[in-house]
Amino acid sequence: MKTAFVTDSGCGKSVEQLMADGIYSVPLQVSYDGKNFHDQEDITIDEAYALMKDGKMLSTSLPSLGKIEELFSKLKEEGYERIFAVPICSGLSGTINAMAMCCEQLGIVFEYVDCHVTAVVQEYMIKVAKALFEDSKSMEEIKAVLGRIVDTTNTILLPNDLQHLKRGGRLTPLAATLGGLLKIKPILKINQETHGKIDVADKVRTMHRAMDNVIEIMKKEHVDDSYLITVAHADDAKEADVYMEKIKAAFPNAKHQIIKLVSVVGVHTGRGCQAVQYFKMIKD
Numbered sequence: 537m538k539t540a541f542v543t544d545s546g547c548g549k550s551v552e553q554l555m556a557d558g559i560y561s562v563p564l565q566v567s568y569d570g571k572n573f574h575d576q577e578d579i580t581i582d583e584a585y586a587l588m589k590d591g592k593m594l595s596t597s598l599p600s601l602g603k604i605e606e607l608f609s610k611l612k613e614e615g616y617e618r619i620f621a622v623p624i625c626s627g628l629s630g631t632i633n634a635m636a637m638c639c640e641q642l643g644i645v646f647e648y649v650d651c652h653v654t655a656v657v658q659e660y661m662i663k664v665a666k667a668l669f670e671d672s673k674s675m676e677e678i679k680a681v682l683g684r685i686v687d688t689t690n691t692i693l694l695p696n697d698l699q700h701l702k703r704g705g706r707l708t709p710l711a712a713t714l715g716g717l718l719k720i721k722p723i724l725k726i727n728q729e730t731h732g733k734i735d736v737a738d739k740v741r742t743m744h745r746a747m748d749n750v751i752e753i754m755k756k757e758h759v760d761d762s763y764l765i766t767v768a769h770a771d772d773a774k775e776a777d778v779y780m781e782k783i784k785a786a787f788p789n790a791k792h793q794i795i796k797l798v799s800v801v802g803v804h805t806g807r808g809c810q811a812v813q814y815f816k817m818i819k820d
Contacts, residue, residue, distance in 0.1 A: 537645070540616040541666040542607070544599055544631055545575040546624030547659035548798040559662055562599040562607055564624065564631070564800050568592045574603070575799050584799040585771040585807060594803045595704065598624075598631045604638045611644070618645035620669070622662040622682070624654040624800065627732020647675055649682045652732040653691045655798050656766045657815050661685055664818060681818060686728055688816035690757065692737060693724040693805055694746045700806035701734060721746045723753075743810070747779050750812055751786045761789040763814050768797040770809040779810050791817070 543554065545563045554561040563574035566584055569592070573579040588594060608619065619639055623631040632648055639646035649665070651658050661682050668678045695701060701724075723738040723746050737753065740746050759765070765783055769776035776794050784792060796802075797811050805811070 546654035550576040625732035696808040704804040
C-alpha cells in the first residue's frame with residue numbers, strides 16, 4: 537500500500553526541510569494581534585521569541601483544516617492510499633484528530649503513533665517509521681518500535697514562571713496551583729505517563745538547583761550512552777550552556793545537542809525556559 541509519512545511543525549522544522557527527507561508536513565499556527573501565521577513558514581522560532589520579548593501575547597493552535605485537506609488531497613491524487621503520522625501529541629493539540637477526520641472524509645487509511653510530546657523525538661520517530669517501512673517492516677512492527685522509543689522518552693521543562701502556561705491552559709490542575717506560589721521554581725514533565733499534558737515533577741528554589749534535580753531524575757531513569765539528550769532553550773543560550781555542561785558531566789558518552797525550544801512550546805512556557813528531552817535511540 538503506497539504510504540505517505542506525515543508530521544507537523546511541532547518538530548521544529550519547516551515543510552521544505554522535512555521534504556528533503558521525504559517527510560510531508562503541515563504547519564501549526566502561531567497567532568498574535570488577531571492574525572494567524574504558519575509556524576516555520578510565516579514566522580520563525582527567532583521571530584516568535586522577538587515578539588514575546590517586545591511584550592506581544594502569542595498563542596498557538598493546530599494546523600488549519602484547509603492546510604491538512606490540501607496536503608492529503610494532493611497525496612491521494614498522487615496515488616497514496618495510506619498516511620502514517622507522528623504529529624504533536626494529543627495532550628497538547630487536536631492535530632491527530634483533525635488528520636484522522638480528513639483521512640476519513642477522503643477515504644485514505646490513517647495510521648499514527650502519539651509521541652506524547654513534540655519536538656526532537658517527534659521528528660526522530662517519523663524518520664524511523666519511514667526507514668522501517670522502506671525496510672519492508674509491517675505497520676505493527678513499526679508501531680512496536682516507535683512504542684519502545686516513547687517508553688524511554690521524557691521531556692522536562694524549567695520555566696521561569698507559570699504565568700504563560702496557566703494562561704494557555706496546558707497545565708494539569710496540580711501544576712496550575714503552583715503558579716501562585718512565590719519563589720518556587722517548578723520542574724515540569726510531559727511524557728507518556730502524563731498523557732502528553734504538562735505536570736509537576738518537583739519544585740525547588742533556583743534554576744541551577746532545578747537542573748541538578750533533573751539530572752538525578754535522569755539517573756533514576758537509567759539514561760545511558762544509547763540516549764540522545766537535547767537541551768532546548770527559550771531564548772537563553774547562556775543558561776542552556778550551563779545546563780549542558782552539567783548533563784555532559786553526568787552522561788559524557790550520550791549524544792548531546794542544544795537547540796532553541798520549538799515555538800509551539802516556547803510560546804506557552806515563556807522566554808527563559810530551559811527544557812531537556814531525552815530518549816533511547818534505536819540501533820541501526
